[in-house]
Amino acid sequence: MQDDLLNMDCRELRDGIAAGRIKSITVAEAVFERIEQYEPIVGAYITTFKEHALAKAEEIDAQITAGKQVGQLAGVPIAVKDVLCTTFGATTCASKILENFHAPYNATVIEKLLSADAVIVGKTNMDEFAMGSSTENSGLKQTVNPWDTSRVPGGSSGGSTAAVAGRLCFAALGSDTGGSIRQPASFCGVVGLKPTYGRVSRFGLVAYGSSLDQIGPITRTVADSALMMNVIAGHDPADSTSVDEKQAPVCDYLEKLDEPVKQLKIAVVPQFNAGAESQVQTAIADAIDVYKNLGAEIIEIEMPHLDYAIAAYYIVATAEASSNLARYDGVHYGHRSENAEDYIEVYSKSRAEGFGKEVKRRIMLGTYALSSGYYDAYYLKALKVRSLIRSDFTKAFENCDCIMMPVSPTTAFKIGEKTDDPLKMYLSDVYTIAANLAGVPAVSIPCGFDENNLPIGLQILAPAFGEDRLLRIARMYEARTDWHKKKPAIV
Amino acid sequence: MAKKIDQTQVRKVALLSRLELTEAEVAEFTGQLSAILEYVEKMNELDTDDVQPLAHCLPISNCFRADCVKESLGTEKTLGNAPQRDGEFFKVPKIIDSV
Numbered sequence: 001m002q003d004d005l006l007n008m009d010c011r012e013l014r015d016g017i018a019a020g021r022i023k024s025i026t027v028a029e030a031v032f033e034r035i036e037q038y039e040p041i042v043g044a045y046i047t048t049f050k051e052h053a054l055a056k057a058e059e060i061d062a063q064i065t066a067g068k069q070v071g072q073l074a075g076v077p078i079a080v081k082d083v084l085c086t087t088f089g090a091t092t093c094a095s096k097i098l099e100n101f102h103a104p105y106n107a108t109v110i111e112k113l114l115s116a117d118a119v120i121v122g123k124t125n126m127d128e129f130a131m132g133s134s135t136e137n138s139g140l141k142q143t144v145n146p147w148d149t150s151r152v153p154g155g156s157s158g159g160s161t162a163a164v165a166g167r168l169c170f171a172a173l174g175s176d177t178g179g180s181i182r183q184p185a186s187f188c189g190v191v192g193l194k195p196t197y198g199r200v201s202r203f204g205l206v207a208y209g210s211s212l213d214q215i216g217p218i219t220r221t222v223a224d225s226a227l228m229m230n231v232i233a234g235h236d237p238a239d240s241t242s243v244d245e246k247q248a249p250v251c252d253y254l255e256k257l258d259e260p261v262k263q264l265k266i267a268v269v270p271q272f273n274a275g276a277e278s279q280v281q282t283a284i285a286d287a288i289d290v291y292k293n294l295g296a297e298i299i300e301i302e303m304p305h306l307d308y309a310i311a312a313y314y315i316v317a318t319a320e321a322s323s324n325l326a327r328y329d330g331v332h333y334g335h336r337s338e339n340a341e342d343y344i345e346v347y348s349k350s351r352a353e354g355f356g357k358e359v360k361r362r363i364m365l366g367t368y369a370l371s372s373g374y375y376d377a378y379y380l381k382a383l384k385v386r387s388l389i390r391s392d393f394t395k396a397f398e399n400c401d402c403i404m405m406p407v408s409p410t411t412a413f414k415i416g417e418k419t420d421d422p423l424k425m426y427l428s429d430v431y432t433i434a435a436n437l438a439g440v441p442a443v444s445i446p447c448g449f450d451e452n453n454l455p456i457g458l459q460i461l462a463p464a465f466g467e468d469r470l471l472r473i474a475r476m477y478e479a480r481t482d483w484h485k486k487k488p489a490i491v
Numbered sequence: 492m493a494k495k496i497d498q499t500q501v502r503k504v505a506l507l508s509r510l511e512l513t514e515a516e517v518a519e520f521t522g523q524l525s526a527i528l529e530y531v532e533k534m535n536e537l538d539t540d541d542v543q544p545l546a547h548c549l550p551i552s553n554c555f556r557a558d559c560v561k562e563s564l565g566t567e568k569t570l571g572n573a574p575q576r577d578g579e580f581f582k583v584p585k586i587i588d589s590v
Contacts, residue, residue, distance in 0.1 A: 104568040198549050211547050240554035241547075311531045314536055322508065329509075331581055333572030343584045347509040360510055365524060367508045368496065378531065383544030385534050423526050439548025464548070 002030050006167040006272040007487070010224040011254075012074045013170060017075035020064055024075030028057035028119055031077045035121070035168050038490060043143045044153075044163035046082045047089045048122035053077065056119050071117035072231055078113060079169040081160050082123040083130055084215070085108050085204040093206050094138040095128045097328050097335045097354025107204020109173060109215055116231045121169045124159030128356045129325065130180055130208045131157050133428050136419055137358040144415065145187060146488040147454055151412040153399045154184030161188035162220045165491050177209045178313055178434025179407070181216045182444035186407035186457025189446045189486065191474070192218045194226045196464045197439035198243035199250075201236030207324040209317035210241075212436040221484055222475045226253035229467060248465040260476045261469055264296040267400035269303050275430060277411040283448035283456040284406050290477055291404075299400060303392040308385050309434040314426055315369045315382035316437070322366030328354065344486065361422060390438040397463045402473055406431050407444040407457035431459060441467050445474050446483035455483075465484055494541035496521060 005027060008016070032050050036111035039045060060075045068384035085091050085103035102411070106114070113120060127137035135143045135158030143158050145151040146166040155160040157174030161184035164172050174181040176194035185192025193216045200215045207213060217228030233250045234241045259490045268288065274282060292298055330336035330350030337349035355363070396403055409430060418425045435442040440461055447458035462470035478484055496504075501521045505512045512520070566579055575582040 104564050104571060163544055181547070188586065198551075201578075237556060241549060241551070243549065243551070305537070308534055308537060311533045314527065315531060317526050326509075330574060331583055336574035340584065343586050344509070345511070346584060348511040350508055352511040355510070357516075360508075360512075360516070361520060361523060363508050363510065364501070364504050364520060365527060368500075368504045368524070368528075371504065371507060378528075380544055381534050381539060383546055384539035384542040386538060387542050387545035388537065388539070423530055425525070 005030055006034060009221045010073065010170050010219065011227055013078050014072065014074055017060070018064065018070050024060040024119065025054065026058040027075055028053050028077055031121060031169060038166055039168060040160050041144070041149060041490065042146055042168065042192065043141050044096060044124055044159045044166065044168050045079070045122040046092055046125050046140055046159070049089060049120060051122055052088060053119045060117055060119070063392055071115060072227065073113065073116040073118035076118050076171065077121045077169050078118045079121050079124050079160055079163045079172040080110065080113070081126050081157050081172070081174050083126060083206045084110055084173065085206070086123065089123060089200035091123070091206070092140060093129050094126045094140050094198040095354065095356070095359070096139045097351070099140070099335065101333055102446050103204070105204060108201035109124050109232045110204065110236060112232050115444070124157070124172060126159055127156035128359050129206070130156040130175055130177055131321070131358050131362055132185060133179070133425055134413070134418065135159060135184070136415065137356055139356045142415070145412045146490055147189065148412065149456070150414060152187065152415055154187030154408070154412060156180040156184070157218065158184045161185050161190055164218050164220060165488055166187070170292065171224050172419065173215055173232070173485050174218050175205055175213055175215050176436065177212045177317060178436050179429050182216060182262065182407050182432050182442060182457065182459060183429065184345055185218055185444040189413040189455030189483070189488070190218055190220055191222055191225050191443065191445050191484065192216065193229070193443045193467070193471070194435060194441060195229065195233065196441045196469055198241055199441070199465065200232050200466065201239040201242045203236055203238040209320040210324060211320060216478060221469045222471055222478045223257060225443070226257050226471050229253045231290045233467070243465070250324060251468050253471055255466055256468065257475050258479070259472060260294065261401060261472050264281045264291065264473065265400045266291055267301045267396055267403045268298060269306065269403065269405060270300055272303065272306050273405055276406045279450040280406050280409065280411070280456055284404065284458060286427070287447040287477060290480055294476060294480070301396055301399070303396060305385065305388040306434050307391045309389055309437060310426060310430055312385040312389065313429070314380040315378050316386060318362040318366030319369050319379050320366070322363045322370060325359070325363055358422065378441065386437045389434055393434070393438040393440055398451055401462070401469065403461045405459050405461070406461040408432070411452070411456055413449045435461055440464050441470050443470055443474050445478060446486070447477070447481070448483060449486070494521065494525040496524050
């Protein structure tokens with residue numbers, strides 16, 4: 001009975017709560033009971049808010065009993081990545097430097113979740129400052145993949161995807177700078193959407209690569225992704241890069257979700273896909289066949305600059321990171337070294353003690369790329385390559401509705417397998433990075449399993465601000481397959 | 492082939508980044524950053540002479556708001572996370588040497 005409850009999707013759950021058929025408090029208690037049982041195995045959360053959440057659930061039940069209107073996520077237990085500022089609990093970014101940081105304001109998406117009457121369960125683990133592809137770079141704890149606890153959940157939003165897959169919440173928020181929502185979603189067999197750059201406010205999202213970062217939903221179904229977008233999308237005066245709704249109106253992403261896109265034209269990039277493991281390639285080809293059987297036209301295209309995406313990304317992202325992370329100075333907030341003799345050492349020792357290795361590496365790489373004498377060769381060059389990558393997308397979308405490709409060249413890898421070789425880890429981001437450089441939306445949906453019963457994700461990329469059609473296309477596949485209904489053995 | 496970046500350069504970048512590194516870290520980062528930079532040079536296969544750099548994907552610039560007074564955080568909240576404070580101030584070690 002309780003398992004049935006935990007396996008419901010957000011929409012069913014919310015409607016059941018709003019209609020008084022299900023008590024919000026029953027749901028919240030069930031989630032925390034599950035967290036007590038499985039969180040010691042999965043390690044998805046940095047902080048949980050049991051008392052807070054149960055009180056909020058009771059408040060929602062009272063409102064419903066009193067006949068009051070409730071929000072779109074009324075009583076739905078939701079987890080948020082610990083890169084989002086909250087006035088309750090710490091906001092750590094899984095870094096020792098922010099371990100005791102208490103944000104003085106809520107991120108805009110947090111305010112939106114609260115106004116939609118969501119019950120925020122806790123804050124999830126991640127690679128430190130969202131830098132990584134396995135959540136192994138967390139400075140605070142380890143998260144494992146619910147499908148195989150000897151493997152990584154992916155990253156950097158690995159805590160969020162593990163929590164959703166492990167039924168430790170019903171949906172979660174993540175952030176995606178180079179694939180950090182989509183790749184862990186594919187590793188954990190859930191739906192992960194990176195919206196168009198500018199669609200969701202970044203206010204209160206701790207910055208990593210500001211021209212690439214975007215917040216998005218991690219859910220078990222495409223409909224839940226649409227529901228979450230209905231809550232979080234839209235212009236925010238506090239984020240000057242969030243887009244004006246006159247320019248790109250936000251729509252009701254659920255309204256037409258079940259209407260298939262007519263005369264769908266899908267592009268594939270055969271040469272680029274060849275780099276994936278054969279089982280991944282087969283799963284992607286089978287998924288595309290499902291669309292073909294639905295009447296979609298499949299065209300083969302070339303995107304000659306995609307092969308340069310990783311190179312451009314690791315310069316652009318680290319350059320932006322080196323600037324963004326200069327704020328951790330041991331003066332205003334965050335860790336301050338007790339061994340500093342003078343003010344320079346306050347900076348250099350606090351940062352040395354507070355940051356983990358990957359963060360240091362990226363700060364150094366970015367600083368180097370921006371330094372005098374190297375700026376043109378690295379940073380400027382990367383911005384030009386970025387421009388070429390974006391034109392590949394512009395050209396491609398003149399001739400198709402969406403592009404399909406793998407999310408990751410492999411399924412979830414073993415814990416420790418890539419930690420000694422940062423470049424090897426970077427190369428695993430090959431399929432996800434381009435969407436961030438071009439600013440376009442992309443989703444990962446479950447599309448099969450490999451021989452080790454590890455989930456595989458199908459990535460669908462669409463033109464900027466085309467989330468409504470993107471989700472409809474994703475839904476066409478989901479409606480005809482059962483992959484999204486499969487559960488990890490521990491569930 | 493010569494390394495893309497040597498230990499002296501790594502030390503200089505660490506100084507610019509205000510990161511105190513151990514000798515072991517200098518050695519480790521020199522090797523890793525060299526490998527990454529070598530990979531990144533792949534970009535040089537592309538002729539980009541006539542390409543405009545793209546720093547940002549959105550066609551928006553100069554987002555202004557009305558110049559009016561709004562509520563701000565206030566002293567207590569602003570200083571709430573300070574590692575060390577002295578009344579209404581952030582406390583830091585002495586910056587100017589005494590004469």
